[in-house]
Amino acid sequence: MPEPILRLEAVGKHFGGVVVLEDVSFDVRAGSRHALIGPNGAGKTTLFNVISGVFPPDEGRVLLDGLDLAGVPSRRRIGMGMARSFQNIRLMPHLSVVENVMLGQHARPGLLRKLKPVGLLPKSRERDEALEVLDRFGLDAYRGQVVANLPYGIRKKIEVVRALMAEPRLLLLDEPAAGLNSTETAALRDFLMEVSARGVTLLVVEHDMPFVNSLCEHVTVMNFGRRIYDGPAAGAREDEAVLDAYLGTHHKKGASDAA
Amino acid sequence: MSGYMAGVLAILGINVIFAYGIYLTAAAGQLNLGGAGFQAIGAYAAAILSVELGFGIVSTIVLATLAGALIGFLIAFPILRTRGVYMVLATFAFAEVVVGIILNSDTLGGAMGMIMFDYIETPAVLWTAAGVVAFVFYLMSTPIGLAMRAVHDDEPVADLMGVNNRAIQVAAFASGGALAGLSGALYAFYFGFVEVQYFNAFLSIFVLLYVLIGGTQTAWGPLIGAAFFTLIPEALRIGEDWRFLIFGVLIVLMMIVRPEGIVTRDAIDRIVARLMPGDRRA
Amino acid sequence: MLIVQQILNGIMLGGIYVGVAVAFTLTIGILNFLNFTIPVLFMLSGMIGWSLSFYGLPFGLSEPLGWLPSLGIGIICAILASLVVERFTYRYFKAKHGDATEHAIPLVSSLGFLLIFEYMVLIAHGSDPRGFHTPFGDLDLRFAGLVISIPQILSLVVSLAIVAGLSMLLRRTQLGRALRATAENPDAAVLMGIEVNRIVPVVFVLTGLLCGLAGALFAVNYGEVSPYMGDQVGTKAIAGMVIGGLGSVWGAIAGGLIVGLTETLSIHFFGATSAQITVWGLLLVLLLFRPKGLFGHNAIGKGKF
Numbered sequence: 001m002p003e004p005i006l007r008l009e010a011v012g013k014h015f016g017g018v019v020v021l022e023d024v025s026f027d028v029r030a031g032s033r034h035a036l037i038g039p040n041g042a043g044k045t046t047l048f049n050v051i052s053g054v055f056p057p058d059e060g061r062v063l064l065d066g067l068d069l070a071g072v073p074s075r076r077r078i079g080m081g082m083a084r085s086f087q088n089i090r091l092m093p094h095l096s097v098v099e100n101v102m103l104g105q106h107a108r109p110g111l112l113r114k115l116k117p118v119g120l121l122p123k124s125r126e127r128d129e130a131l132e133v134l135d136r137f138g139l140d141a142y143r144g145q146v147v148a149n150l151p152y153g154i155r156k157k158i159e160v161v162r163a164l165m166a167e168p169r170l171l172l173l174d175e176p177a178a179g180l181n182s183t184e185t186a187a188l189r190d191f192l193m194e195v196s197a198r199g200v201t202l203l204v205v206e207h208d209m210p211f212v213n214s215l216c217e218h219v220t221v222m223n224f225g226r227r228i229y230d231g232p233a234a235g236a237r238e239d240e241a242v243l244d245a246y247l248g249t250h251h252k253k254g255a256s257d258a259a
Numbered sequence: 260m261s262g263y264m265a266g267v268l269a270i271l272g273i274n275v276i277f278a279y280g281i282y283l284t285a286a287a288g289q290l291n292l293g294g295a296g297f298q299a300i301g302a303y304a305a306a307i308l309s310v311e312l313g314f315g316i317v318s319t320i321v322l323a324t325l326a327g328a329l330i331g332f333l334i335a336f337p338i339l340r341t342r343g344v345y346m347v348l349a350t351f352a353f354a355e356v357v358v359g360i361i362l363n364s365d366t367l368g369g370a371m372g373m374i375m376f377d378y379i380e381t382p383a384v385l386w387t388a389a390g391v392v393a394f395v396f397y398l399m400s401t402p403i404g405l406a407m408r409a410v411h412d413d414e415p416v417a418d419l420m421g422v423n424n425r426a427i428q429v430a431a432f433a434s435g436g437a438l439a440g441l442s443g444a445l446y447a448f449y450f451g452f453v454e455v456q457y458f459n460a461f462l463s464i465f466v467l468l469y470v471l472i473g474g475t476q477t478a479w480g481p482l483i484g485a486a487f488f489t490l491i492p493e494a495l496r497i498g499e500d501w502r503f504l505i506f507g508v509l510i511v512l513m514m515i516v517r518p519e520g521i522v523t524r525d526a527i528d529r530i531v532a533r534l535m536p537g538d539r540r541a
Numbered sequence: 542m543l544i545v546q547q548i549l550n551g552i553m554l555g556g557i558y559v560g561v562a563v564a565f566t567l568t569i570g571i572l573n574f575l576n577f578t579i580p581v582l583f584m585l586s587g588m589i590g591w592s593l594s595f596y597g598l599p600f601g602l603s604e605p606l607g608w609l610p611s612l613g614i615g616i617i618c619a620i621l622a623s624l625v626v627e628r629f630t631y632r633y634f635k636a637k638h639g640d641a642t643e644h645a646i647p648l649v650s651s652l653g654f655l656l657i658f659e660y661m662v663l664i665a666h667g668s669d670p671r672g673f674h675t676p677f678g679d680l681d682l683r684f685a686g687l688v689i690s691i692p693q694i695l696s697l698v699v700s701l702a703i704v705a706g707l708s709m710l711l712r713r714t715q716l717g718r719a720l721r722a723t724a725e726n727p728d729a730a731v732l733m734g735i736e737v738n739r740i741v742p743v744v745f746v747l748t749g750l751l752c753g754l755a756g757a758l759f760a761v762n763y764g765e766v767s768p769y770m771g772d773q774v775g776t777k778a779i780a781g782m783v784i785g786g787l788g789s790v791w792g793a794i795a796g797g798l799i800v801g802l803t804e805t806l807s808i809h810f811f812g813a814t815s816a817q818i819t820v821w822g823l824l825l826v827l828l829l830f831r832p833k834g835l836f837g838h839n840a841i842g843k844g845k846f
């Protein structure tokens with residue numbers, strides 16, 4: 001079994017007296033498509049914030065490629081191969097689509113590169129690369145527009161593209177399908193499949209179960225800040241604890257496909 | 260060029276450089292209402308270096324610019340502890356303290372001011388201003404400029420994208436202080452004297468208005484803002500008091516019709532699209 | 542004894558700052574708006590009061606008025622001016638889109654009004670200071686070697702009475718509760734059925750009233766008004782507000798008095814121009830190391846500009 005790209009060891013987090021995460025451990029295998037699911041308030045977004053370094057865990061460790069991330073500032077993590085999207089789209093409202101995407105290149109090394117007048121040059125490697133990725137994902141038509149005016153689904157996709165520009169090996173996606181219609185969701189799945197095919201590991205928080213089932217082969221389920229299931233996606237549908245979490249303790253037999 | 264025109268253009272050049280000094284912090288999301296303090300530092304540094312220490316004009320201007328940068332760098336650390344209204348007030352208080360120190364210093368001439376021995380002419384001011392405009396346009400086109408605008412829009416996300424917010428903000432204050440200091444040195448050499456009364460709260464307010472009215476989204480903003488408010492009153496050829504009254508009315512009207520400033524990204528895009536229908540770059 | 546006299550003078554001077562500082566703190570606390578027209582509202586009441594007592598009503602409608610009606614009309618004019626500012630400034634505050642420059646709109650717009658009102662007065666009356674005469678111009682109270690002028694005591698008492706009244710209004714009345722709810726959370730206030738759009742003008746009326754009264758007291762106190770009278774008092778009042786803590790009425794009172802004291806004592810010990818450094822230096826240090834001031838809340842004014 002190869003080294004996991006991301007390993008959580010007994011991660012705990014509390015805000016004041018409220019325990020949000022407790023003893024959460026699981027591995028994300030390199031190259032896998034891994035879903036993190038659970039009812040609202042299960043602590044999924046908090047876990048994402050701990051992994052990306054928005055705040056440190058109170059207990060336990062987060063390891064990227066076997067390296068303990070404790071003390072690594074959040075802004076350095078993208079350069080180590082980890083990029084993320086946000087539950088509520090957080091694109092820069094006053095930057096154009098291309099500029100937002102090019103912001104994803106910021107973490108790449110090289111001080112000289114940061115002094116290149118990309119905005120004034122009619123052609124540059126940075127811009128070409130951004131345009132190429134936009135083109136590949138069918139976003140070419142929007143490239144010069146200011147993002148604030150674009151439709152929701154488009155902005156969702158741009159956010160993923162921006163994260164991809166950092167050339168991450170691990171991509172954290174926080175509810176990428178939320179607010180999308182079924183056509184858009186299908187398009188997003190194909191898009192993420194393509195991303196995955198290029199070797200990027202996906203860790204996806206999502207509520208849309210058909211989407212999760214069609215995209216991810218591995219599932220971690222959380223409830224009340226604890227990990228209650230970790231294993232193949234198919235197994236989660238049969239798991240008692242998972243069914244309890246989603247349907248309450250008195251769930252009926254036969255409702256299991258709802259998970 | 261008539262003497263009158265030369266005078267107006269020199270003031271325009273100084274104001275443009277000054278406005279870019281305030282713009283650099285504003286572009287990275289910080290409002291600096293202490294512009295007069297930074298300009299005063301440049302002007303008095305120039306006076307001391309030139310009159311008291313006998314430096315040449317060029318080396319004086321360079322050193323005065325560096326003095327502005329150094330003070331901007333040093334003050335950035337405490338100032339960046341504050342946010343929102345507090346930052347506006349802290350920068351404002353900073354400028355008042357600078358003026359107070361000058362006012363109470365005999366070496367700096369107190370309320371009497373200082374007389375310069377050397378002079379520069381309008382073309383020198385305009386060439387410097389052109390250089391500054393070119394520099395800021397260059398800076399804003401680099402990935403660093405992009406990062407500044409990202410910090411302006413959303414600090415936490417900029418951080419997660421790998422932007423060192425603190426470094427960007429400190430650098431913005433330092434380079435902003437440098438440009439304000441440069442404008443102060445040019446002011447001293449062009450007018451031949453410095454007096455502390457000039458660097459009052461209204462000056463800080465005016466220069467921030469040039470920037471905000473011009474628009475902070477693109478590097479065009481301060482240029483247009485400073486030009487608009489330096490040249491329009493001259494063109495109207497009316498009494499000093501009426502100018503400021505009209506300036507006030509224009510500001511109120513601008514905030515109603517174009518609250519994001521005269522120059523916005525959308526406006527630039529539309530102009531580009533009209534001039535170059537084939538070109539779709541951002 | 543001289544030092545006691547200085548302390549007394551400082552408190553009296555602080556009494557002038559209090560009204561203006563409270564006006565600043567109310568608009569910041571309730572509307573999250575740094576209203577730069579406050580210094581000119583202060584100046585307007587003094588200058589209009591002087592104009593009426595010197596020329597009478599405009600267009601020769603009356604003989605010069607007495608000092609009391611003059612100042613009364615001056616205060617009303619300050620309130621009206623404040624409402625004009627509300628109409629053209631705050632209205633656009635509502636259209637916030639989470640952008641730095643957009644949040645600065647009312648601030649920038651109020652700077653515009655600062656210029657408009659100040660230069661209107663300058664155009665009408667020129668920049669010279671004008672004497673303002675009241676019956677108790679040189680009535681002094683002498684007590685154990687100390688000199689206190691009657692107008693000084695009057696202004697301190699009136700300032701404190703107004704602020705105490707205001708504080709009662711905020712605490713006890715329906716309107717006060719609505720104001721405080723709006724300050725806490727404008728969105729929640731709307732849900733609670735408070736008509737925020739009706740509350741906002743109330744804040745501006747109070748602002749005009751406080752500044753107008755402070756301007757009138759200044760005129761009575763110093764017997765002199767000028768178009769620039771608001772600049773120094775306004776900026777010192779900002780210092781007082783910050784020292785007390787943004788959004789705290791009692792903080793503004795304490796801050797105003799502290800600034801008055803600092804200023805007089807500084808002038809006494811270090812000379813006439815030293816107050817500029819001590820007052821603003823004190824403010825700067827406080828902002829950097831204790832930004833919530835003496836009595837303020839942490840949350841106010843932190844929002845991005």
